Amino acid sequence: MELPKLIDALFRENGALARSITEQIHRLAPIVSKKLERERIKIMNFCGSHEWVTTHYGLRALMPESIELIPGPGCPVCVTPSSDVENVIKLALEGYTVYTFGDVFKLPTVKHYKQDEVGSLAAARALGADVRIVYSFIDAVEDAKKTGKPSVFFGVGFETTAPSYAVLFEKGKVPENLLFYSSLKLTAPAAEFAVRLHKSKGLVPVSGVIGPGHVSSIIGAVSWDFFPKEYGIPAVVVGFEPIDVLAGVLKILQDLYTGDITYTNLEYRRVVKHRGNEFAQAEINKVFKPVDAIWRGIGTIPKSGLDLREEYSAYNAREQLGIKERPWDYDLPPGCRCNEVTLGIAYPTDCPLFMKACNPARPWGPCMVSMEGACAVWARFGSTERITRIVSEVK
Numbered sequence: 001m002e003l004p005k006l007i008d009a010l011f012r013e014n015g016a017l018a019r020s021i022t023e024q025i026h027r028l029a030p031i032v033s034k035k036l037e038r039e040r041i042k043i044m045n046f047c048g049s050h051e052w053v054t055t056h057y058g059l060r061a062l063m064p065e066s067i068e069l070i071p072g073p074g075c076p077v078c079v080t081p082s083s084d085v086e087n088v089i090k091l092a093l094e095g096y097t098v099y100t101f102g103d104v105f106k107l108p109t110v111k112h113y114k115q116d117e118v119g120s121l122a123a124a125r126a127l128g129a130d131v132r133i134v135y136s137f138i139d140a141v142e143d144a145k146k147t148g149k150p151s152v153f154f155g156v157g158f159e160t161t162a163p164s165y166a167v168l169f170e171k172g173k174v175p176e177n178l179l180f181y182s183s184l185k186l187t188a189p190a191a192e193f194a195v196r197l198h199k200s201k202g203l204v205p206v207s208g209v210i211g212p213g214h215v216s217s218i219i220g221a222v223s224w225d226f227f228p229k230e231y232g233i234p235a236v237v238v239g240f241e242p243i244d245v246l247a248g249v250l251k252i253l254q255d256l257y258t259g260d261i262t263y264t265n266l267e268y269r270r271v272v273k274h275r276g277n278e279f280a281q282a283e284i285n286k287v288f289k290p291v292d293a294i295w296r297g298i299g300t301i302p303k304s305g306l307d308l309r310e311e312y313s314a315y316n317a318r319e320q321l322g323i324k325e326r327p328w329d330y331d332l333p334p335g336c337r338c339n340e341v342t343l344g345i346a347y348p349t350d351c352p353l354f355m356k357a358c359n360p361a362r363p364w365g366p367c368m369v370s371m372e373g374a375c376a377v378w379a380r381f382g383s384t385e386r387i388t389r390i391v392s393e394v395k
């Protein structure tokens with residue numbers, strides 16, 4: 001199918017605009033490629049939801065060959081270390097009520113593949129442990145108040161989720177019987193880590209970054225200005241319509257072409273402010289402190305996590321229950337390349353287990369669990385089937 005017709009089919013009412021943006025991308029790509037002396041121009045999307053948009057709408061099919069849209073580490077479930085899940089499983093089996101989100105419930109540990117180990121919170125519940133799925137921290141707070149049982153909330157997420165925890169602690173709403181096990185992560189240190197890794201490994205360097213939209217609504221678009229300033233690469237904050245991502249790619253190419261390298265809050269100003277949500281930032285800072293954190297399959301990234309401050313140590317599950325952080329050990333199941341996928345070094349289809357031993361019904365590795373995981377997204381939308389169907393509907 002010719003590219004303009006495909007674009008009209010995919011973008012419908014935005015067809016003309018999408019055609020114009022795509023034409024400009026095709027015009028600029030070879031010029032930028034020549035200027036940078038790179039055959040490939042790698043653009044990393046940090047956020048799992050941007051990977052969803054990119055794959056679901058087949059945006060890679062609209063790119064010239066030289067443009068490579070790679071996934072990044074923006075799926076909090078994928079990067080939650082196996083040791084954290086194992087610690088929480090142990091607490092569940094010891095009799096604590098454990099609250100967590102639905103995708104964390106299914107997250108397999110590195111022990112999952114051993115038949116004689118309890119490899120997920122779902123498996124612990126099957127053995128009789130009290131593991132409860134909640135939609136939010138406030139649901140867990142309300143439920144723990146009612147039961148009065150010794151309980152633990154397994155807190156997973158990025159800066160977007162952290163304020164919902166912080167506000168309840170700060171307002172004194174969390175009951176004494178509910179401890180908090182933090183596996184919270186910060187996005188900017190991981191994005192920086194990924195970009196540095198491509199450079200240090202002698203891979204084609206990352207030429208531009210599409211920053212996370214929801215996270216930026218909290219931390220502010222300005223949080224990404226270190227990419228232009230320190231690494232000389234443009235960063236854009238965009239929304240979650242396919243046209244947003246296309247516009248982000250074009251802006252990155254324009255910056256690379258003119259040499260005026262900036263960070264840009266492109267057209268997501270409807271949600272993201274320059275300095276973000278300062279109230280939410282203040283709440284996070286009152287309750288949490290930055291700590292070194294383990295990212296699954298990757299290891300420790302300095303100051304890339306959040307844990308409760310000393311004032312809230314009575315709620316800190318690790319401190320109250322004497323849980324020692326063990327040094328990171330390689331924590332992916334055999335054959336899983338999730339770490340390479342989250343760092344944009346491999347695509348899900350590079351993994352020999354993709355859609356064989358590992359699929360959404362039976363995830364083998366962590367990137368196949370959440371809808372923000374690149375493997376789960378590619379498993380559902382990575383074929384040309386959907387695009388073919390849309391096109392046939394339009395004909």
Ligand code: SF4
Pocket residue numbers: 335336337338341348351352353354355358359364365366367368375
């Ligand atoms: Fe890991 Fe499964 Fe993805 Fe392979 S397909 S990298 S096993 S999550």
